[in-house]
Amino acid sequence: MAKFKKEGKKKLPAVSTASLPDIIFMLLFFFMVSTVMREVTLVVKIKAPEASEVQKLEDKSLVSFIYIGKPTSALRAKWGEADRIQLNDAFAEVNQVRDFISLKVEKIPEYKRKKHIVSMKVDENSKMGIVTDVKQELRKANALKINYSTRKMAVEEK
Amino acid sequence: MVRETPEVSAGSTADIAFLLLIFFLVTTTMDVDSGIVRKLPPPLPKDAPTPPKVKKRNVYTVLINSRDMLLVNGKVGSLDYLRKDVKEFLTPHVPDNPQYPETEETELDFIGKYNKSKGIVSMQNDRGTSYKTYIAVQNELAAAVRELRDALSKQYFGMDFKTLLDTDKDKAKAIQKAVPMAISEAEPVNFGGNK
Numbered sequence: 622m623a624k625f626k627k628e629g630k631k632k633l634p635a636v637s638t639a640s641l642p643d644i645i646f647m648l649l650f651f652f653m654v655s656t657v658m659r660e661v662t663l664v665v666k667i668k669a670p671e672a673s674e675v676q677k678l679e680d681k682s683l684v685s686f687i688y689i690g691k692p693t694s695a696l697r698a699k700w701g702e703a704d705r706i707q708l709n710d711a712f713a714e715v716n717q718v719r720d721f722i723s724l725k726v727e728k729i730p731e732y733k734r735k736k737h738i739v740s741m742k743v744d745e746n747s748k749m750g751i752v753t754d755v756k757q758e759l760r761k762a763n764a765l766k767i768n769y770s771t772r773k774m775a776v777e778e779k
Numbered sequence: 780m781v782r783e784t785p786e787v788s789a790g791s792t793a794d795i796a797f798l799l800l801i802f803f804l805v806t807t808t809m810d811v812d813s814g815i816v817r818k819l820p821p822p823l824p825k826d827a828p829t830p831p832k833v834k835k836r837n838v839y840t841v842l843i844n845s846r847d848m849l850l851v852n853g854k855v856g857s858l859d860y861l862r863k864d865v866k867e868f869l870t871p872h873v874p875d876n877p878q879y880p881e882t883e884e885t886e887l888d889f890i891g892k893y894n895k896s897k898g899i900v901s902m903q904n905d906r907g908t909s910y911k912t913y914i915a916v917q918n919e920l921a922a923a924v925r926e927l928r929d930a931l932s933k934q935y936f937g938m939d940f941k942t943l944l945d946t947d948k949d950k951a952k953a954i955q956k957a958v959p960m961a962i963s964e965a966e967p968v969n970f971g972g973n974k
Contacts, residue, residue: 642789645796652803670914674921675813684812740812743910750906752913760822769914770814 665690665707670745672771683736685725685764687718689751690744704747706755715751718758726764742770815917820963837880839868839900841916845907849916858915865923869961871896889953890935896958903965920962927958 667690678684688707692700706713708721726737739759743752759767841861842850849856851864871894872879880898887893900920904913928940932954936943944951 638793642793642796645793645800649796649800649803652800652807656803656807669814670911672815672914672918672921674815674918674925676816678812678814681812738816740814745909745911745914747910748906749904749908749910749913752910753904753906756819760819763821765819765821766816767819768812768814768816769917770812771914771918773813 661686661688661707661710663688663707664693664696664710664712665705665744666693667742667744668746669742669770669772671774672769673774675771675773676768678738678740678768680736683729683733684738684740684768685722686740686742687721687755688742689747689755690742691746704744704751706751715754715758718755719762722759722762722764736766737764738766738768739764740768740770815914815921817917833899834881836877837897837899839865839898841900841902841920843902843904843908843912843916845905847909847912858919861916861919862923862926865900865920866926869896869898869900869923869927869958885956887953887956889950890957893957895956899961899963901963901965917962921960924958924960924962928954931957 665688667688689704690707691697691702692705692712700712706715706718708717713721722739726734729737741752741755756767759765840850840852841856844850849858849861851861856864868879870879871882873882873894875881880896882894882896885893885895902916902920925940932938932940932943932951935954936947936950938946940951940954943954
C-alpha cells in the first residue's frame with residue numbers, strides 16, 4: 622500500500638479577494654445607470670390597464686405625468702371615493718392641468734419642446750369623464766402628444 | 780528626512796461599494812414606462828369652417844356606452860371581432876365595392892401607385908365608460924392598423940413594420956402614408972345617464 626504523503630503543514634492558499642471591490646463596483650455602476658428614482662409619491666391608486674400595442678417612452682425628461690385614480694386607502698377618508706387627478710405630489714383639479722403643463726414645457730430646452738409628451742397614468746376602473754376633461758385641457762394647453770400608460774399584455778395571435 | 784506615508788488599506792472599499800449597491804438595489808424601479816401613443820386633435824379655432832362631410836360608407840363608428848357595451852356601425856359589437864372587422868374595413872377594396880370605403884390612387888415613394896383606403900374609424904365614448912374598456916378598444920384599433928402595416932411592409936420590403944421603422948425611416952413613412960392611423964375621436968357626450 623502506497624503511503625499518502627503528509628501534507629499537513631501545506632495549506633491551500635486563500636483565494637485573493639482583491640478583485641472583489643471591482644466586481645461589486647461593476648454591479649454598482651450597472652444599478653446606478655439603470656436606476657430611475659421615483660420622483661413622486663402616489664396619492665392615488667393606479668392599476669394600469671393591459672394592452673399589446675405599446676410603445677416605450679424614450680426620454681424621461683420630456684415626459685409629464687398625470688395620474689388619475691381613486692385616492693389611496695389612507696387618504697380615502699379625507700378625499701372620498703371619487704376619481705381624482707394627481708399632479709406632482711398632490712391632488713389637483715382639472716383647471717390646474719394647463720398650468721402644470723406650461724410649467725413643465727418651460728423647463729424643456731426650446732429645440733426639444735416638440736417632443737414633449739404627456740403620459741396619462743390612469744387606473745383601469747376610472748371613468749372616462751375625468752379623463753376626457755383632462756384631454757380637453759391638454760388640447761387647450763397644446764400638449765397634443767399623449768401616451769396612455771399601460772401594462773404589457775402577452776401578444777396573442779388572432 | 781522624508782518619511783514614507785503608509786498605504787491606506789483598501790480592504791473596506793468592497794464594503795462601501797456593497798452598501799451603495801444595496802441602496803441602489805432597493806431604490807431601483809426597473810419598469811420601463813410604455814403605453815399606447817395617441818395624438819390629440821389641435822384645439823378648434825372659434826371661426827373654424829365646418830369640416831367637410833364624410834361619406835357614410837367611409838366611416839366606421841364605434842360607440843361605447845356607460846355600461847361598456849359597444850355599438851359598431853349601429854349594431855351591437857364585441858371586442859372579440861373588432862380587430863378583424865376594422866382590418867377588413869380599412870383594407871383597400873379594388874375594384875370599388877360599395878360596402879367598403881372608397882379608395883384613392885396615390886403616388887407614394889418606394890411603393891409607387893397605391894390604392895389608399897379613405898376609411899376613417901370614428902370612436903365615441905360616454906363619460907361613464909370605464910377606462911379599461913376604452914383602452915381595450917384603442918388597443919384593438921391600433922392592432923388592426925399595425926397588422927395592416929405589417930402586411931404591406933412584408934409585401935413591399937419583406938420585413939414587418941417595426942423592423943422597417945428601425946432600419947429605414949423613409950420607407951416606414953411611405954407605409955405610414957399608405958395605411959394612416961385613421962382614428963378620430965368625436966367630442967364626448969353623455970348618453971349613458973349615470974356618471
